[in-house]
Amino acid sequence: MQATHHTATAETWLDVVAVTDVNLVAKHGQLPARGLSKHDLVFCAYRLHPPKPKQEFITYRNYRCLDISASIFDAASIPWHEVILTDNVDEMVDRLNSFLLLLYDRHAPMVTKRVNKKPAPWFSQEIRRLQKMRDAVLRRAKRSKSVVDWAEYKRLRNKTQQEIRNAKSGFRTRHSTTTALLKVTEDIRSAMDSSQ
Numbered sequence: 001m002q003a004t005h006h007t008a009t010a011e012t013w014l015d016v017v018a019v020t021d022v023n024l025v026a027k028h029g030q031l032p033a034r035g036l037s038k039h040d041l042v043f044c045a046y047r048l049h050p051p052k053p054k055q056e057f058i059t060y061r062n063y064r065c066l067d068i069s070a071s072i073f074d075a076a077s078i079p080w081h082e083v084i085l086t087d088n089v090d091e092m093v094d095r096l097n098s099f100l101l102l103l104y105d106r107h108a109p110m111v112t113k114r115v116n117k118k119p120a121p122w123f124s125q126e127i128r129r130l131q132k133m134r135d136a137v138l139r140r141a142k143r144s145k146s147v148v149d150w151a152e153y154k155r156l157r158n159k160t161q162q163e164i165r166n167a168k169s170g171f172r173t174r175h176s177t178t179t180a181l182l183k184v185t186e187d188i189r190s191a192m193d194s195s196q
Contacts, residue, residue: 004030004040017044024048056115061108071107078103122167130160 003011019025027045078099086092134156141149 015042059112062111063108
């Protein structure tokens with residue numbers, strides 16, 4: 001690097017970038033900031049290795065394969081009268097719970113799954129509904145090969161994409177890196193224009 005502070009009478013090396021490990025520096029340099037400051041802009045790109053997120057697991061009951069008729073058949077074979085014949089209320093609740101858990105464990109077992117990534121915060125039920133409609137129309141258009149179905153598919157595809165773009169942009173208002181970069185660039189330009 002060269003001198004970073006420039007005056008009419010001297011050039012000095014005032015601006016520094018301090019790092020804990022020079023081996024992690026990917027790139028560094030300086031850029032002139034004429035009209036903005038007597039200092040050059042110094043920069044450093046640092047290789048960071050963020051920690052891997054912990055794997056999350058969720059446990060839930062799987063109701064997808066629930067067979068209602070088999071559940072009713074098994075429920076009929078449970079001795080429910082034992083609950084009523086019990087003298088103590090706490091024992092009644094315990095027995096009822098054990099019978100219900102027996103049914104649930106047999107017909108809707110507990111499942112543990114790893115959660116790979118959290119859902120996008122901008123993803124709404126409306127977008128999910130549009131995606132399902134779009135996919136259904138696409139399947140219909142492939143089967144029928146109808147020009148009308150293809151036109152409907154294209155309309156829904158474009159509407160879905162627009163909804164996704166709107167949701168993302170609405171979520172990132174004043175938080176996107178593009179917006180921040182444009183703001184810095186505009187500030188530099190306005191400072192350069194005002195100094196001339």
